[in-house]
Amino acid sequence: MLKYTFDWSIVTSGKYFEWLVSGMKITLELSAVGIIGAFVLGLLIAVMKMSHFRPLRWIASAYLEFFRNTPLLIQIFFWYFGSYKVLPTVVNDWLNSTNFEFAAAAIALTIYTSAFIAEDIRSGILSIPREQMEAARSAGFSYLRSMQYIILPQAVRITVPPLVNQFLNLAKNSSLAMTIGVMELTYQARQVESYTFKGFEAFTAATVVYLVLSVSITAFMDQYNKRVLNPHRA
Amino acid sequence: MIKFQGVHKWFKKLHVLNDINLHVKQGEVVVVCGPSGSGKSTLIRTINQLEPINEGALNVDGMDLHCKKTDLNKLRAEVGFVFQQFNLYPHLSVIDNITLAPTKIRKISKRDAQDQAMVLLERVGLAVKRDAYPTQLSGGQQQRVAIARALAMKPRIMLFDEPTSALDPEMIGEVLAVMQDLAKSGMTMMVVTHEMGFAREVADRVVFMDHGTVLEEAQPEEFFRNPQHDRAKQFLKQLLSPMH
Numbered sequence: 450m451l452k453y454t455f456d457w458s459i460v461t462s463g464k465y466f467e468w469l470v471s472g473m474k475i476t477l478e479l480s481a482v483g484i485i486g487a488f489v490l491g492l493l494i495a496v497m498k499m500s501h502f503r504p505l506r507w508i509a510s511a512y513l514e515f516f517r518n519t520p521l522l523i524q525i526f527f528w529y530f531g532s533y534k535v536l537p538t539v540v541n542d543w544l545n546s547t548n549f550e551f552a553a554a555a556i557a558l559t560i561y562t563s564a565f566i567a568e569d570i571r572s573g574i575l576s577i578p579r580e581q582m583e584a585a586r587s588a589g590f591s592y593l594r595s596m597q598y599i600i601l602p603q604a605v606r607i608t609v610p611p612l613v614n615q616f617l618n619l620a621k622n623s624s625l626a627m628t629i630g631v632m633e634l635t636y637q638a639r640q641v642e643s644y645t646f647k648g649f650e651a652f653t654a655a656t657v658v659y660l661v662l663s664v665s666i667t668a669f670m671d672q673y674n675k676r677v678l679n680p681h682r683a
Numbered sequence: 684m685i686k687f688q689g690v691h692k693w694f695k696k697l698h699v700l701n702d703i704n705l706h707v708k709q710g711e712v713v714v715v716c717g718p719s720g721s722g723k724s725t726l727i728r729t730i731n732q733l734e735p736i737n738e739g740a741l742n743v744d745g746m747d748l749h750c751k752k753t754d755l756n757k758l759r760a761e762v763g764f765v766f767q768q769f770n771l772y773p774h775l776s777v778i779d780n781i782t783l784a785p786t787k788i789r790k791i792s793k794r795d796a797q798d799q800a801m802v803l804l805e806r807v808g809l810a811v812k813r814d815a816y817p818t819q820l821s822g823g824q825q826q827r828v829a830i831a832r833a834l835a836m837k838p839r840i841m842l843f844d845e846p847t848s849a850l851d852p853e854m855i856g857e858v859l860a861v862m863q864d865l866a867k868s869g870m871t872m873m874v875v876t877h878e879m880g881f882a883r884e885v886a887d888r889v890v891f892m893d894h895g896t897v898l899e900e901a902q903p904e905e906f907f908r909n910p911q912h913d914r915a916k917q918f919l920k921q922l923l924s925p926m927h
Contacts (some may be wrong), residue, residue, distance in 0.1 A: 584770035587731050588784040588836065589760030598783060603774050678774075 456647055460654040465641045469651075472637030473658050479555060479633060480620040480662065486559035487619060488612070491566030496596060498571055509567070516564040522625055524561050529553040529629040554626035562619045569611040573604035606678045613670045617663050624659075634658055684709045684840060684871045685730055690739035692725060692895075699725045700736070701895040712872045714882040714903075717892035718918055723875045726892065727842050730873065731755075731762045744839050760788055763833030767845040769825040771817040777804070777828050778813045781835045789836065796835070803831040807861050823854030827861055834865075841865065843874040879922060883907060891915045 459465045498509035516524070529550065533541050544552060577600050585595035605612075627636035638655035642648040685707040692700035699722045707713050715723045728734040729741060732748055732755050741748040746758050772780050781803060782796035791799075804810045807827040817825055826846055833841060843862065847855040859881050866872055866885045876882065882889050882903050889906040891899040891914075898912045910916045 578770075580766065580768060580770045581772070583733055584764075584766065584772070587733060587759050587762070587764040588832075589756050589788045590784065591756050594787065598787060599772055603772075606774065 472634040476634040479623040483558040487562035490563035494567035495570040525557040573608035688740040714886040721892040722895040763838035763841040
C-alpha cells in the first residue's frame with residue numbers, strides 16, 4: 450500500500466503556489482535574457498571567427514574553446530564568487546545595487562550558450578554558397594553589409610533547428626542558477642519541498658512548467674521559421 | 684571605360700592572364716570568347732576586382748584598380764555583374780532582390796526604388812513576377828531578374844560572365860533578347876559567351892582568348908569570316924559543327 454497521500458492543492462493555490470509562480474517568472478526572465486543575449490553574442494562571435502582580420506579570429510577561437518569546454522556550473526560560480534574580486538569598485542557597487550545573483554547567472558548562461566550558438570551559426574554561414582557573397586560584393590556591399598543583408602539572413606534560416614536546441618538547453622540550464630541563490634523555479638520547488646515535504650507535488654509542478662516552457666519555445670520557433678523566415682515555402 | 688595595360692595574373696603557378704592589353708570604349712559591346720580554361724571568366728572578373736590582378740595597370744571608369752587606395756565598393760556599385768548561375772538572393776522576393784542595393788547603397792527611398800524596379804521588370808518582361816521568389820522562377824526568368832537587379836544600380840558598365848551557359852536551350856533566346864536591347868540603349872558591355880549569333884549581331888568587337896592571352900581582336904564579321912589565328916579557326920570550327 451502506498452502510504453503517501455497526494456496533496457496537489459499546495460501547488461495549485463495559496464502561498465506555495467505563489468512561490469512557484471514567482472520562481473517561474475524569474476526562470477522566464479532568465480531564459481529570455483539568456484536567449485536574446487546568447488543569440489546576439491553568438492552572431493558576433495561567429496562573424497568574428499570568419500573575419501579576414503587574424504586577431505579577431507584568434508579572439509573568437511579562444512572564446513569558443515574556453516567557454517565550450519568548461520562546465521556551466523563552474524562558469525556560474527566564477528561569475529558569482531570570482532569575478533567581483535577582480536572588478537573595479539565602481540562596477541561592484543553597481544552590481545550590488547542590482548540583483549547580482551541574477552546578473553551573474555544571466556552572464557554565465559549567455560556566454561556559455563553563445564559559444565555553442567556561434568558554432569551553429571558559423572556552420573550555417575559556411576553552408577551558404579560562396580557565390581552569394583560574390584553577388585553581394587559585386588553589387589557594391591562591403592563585407593559586413595553583405596553579411597548583414599545577404600549571408601546572415603540565409604544562414605540564420607538554416608540554423609533555426611540547432612538554435613532551438615540551444616535555446617532549450619539554455620532554458621533548462623537556467624535551473625543551475627539556484628546554486629548561487631537565484632530564486633527561480635527549481636529553487637522555489639526546493640523551498641516548497643522543504644516547507645511541506647511534498648516533494649513529489651513540488652517537483653512535478655516544476656517539471657510541468659519546464660515542459661510547457663520548452664514546448665512553447667519549440668512551437669514559437671517553428672511558427673517563426675514558417676511564417677516569417679520562409680513564407681514562400683509554407 | 685575599361686583599359687587593361689600589361690595585366691598579369693597568376694593562380695599559384697598557373698599564369699591565367701598573360702600580358703592583357705585591351706581597351707573598351709564607352710558604349711562599346713565587346714564579346715570575349717575562347718575555349719574553357721582560357722582565362723576569359725577571370726578576365727571579366729578582374730574588372731570589378733572579384734579577382735585581383737598581380738601586375739600591370741587596370742583602369743575602369745576613371746578608377747585605377749591596381750592602386751590600393753581605390754574604393755572597391757564604390758567601383759563595384761558602378762559596374763553591373765551578371766553571373767552564369769544568376770546568384771539571386773534566395774531569401775528575398777524578386778522586387779526585394781532588385782531594390783536591396785539601391786536602397787542600402789544609393790540610399791534612395793523604398794518607394795522610388797520599387798518604382799524603378801517595376802520599370803526594369805517591365806523591360807525584362809517579368810512585371811508579374813514581382814512578388815515571386817527566385818526558386819519559383821525558371822532559369823531564364825532568374826537571369827532576367829539578375830540583369831534587372833544589376834541595372835537597378837544604374838551602372839555605367841555591365842559585365843556578363845557566360846550568362847546563358849546554365850540555361851536550357853529554349854530559355855537562351857529570352858535572355859539574349861534582353862541583352863541585345865540593353866546594347867542598343869548604348870550600355871558599355873563586356874560579355875563572355877559562346878553565343879556566336881549574339882556576337883555576330885550585337886558585338887562591336889570580338890576578343891578571342893586562349894591560355895591567358897588575347898590571341899585575336901577583331902570586328903565580328905571579320906573574326907567569323909576570316910579568323911587569323913589557327914587556334915581561333917579550330918575553335919570556331921568546333922563551335923559551329925561540334926560533331927566533327
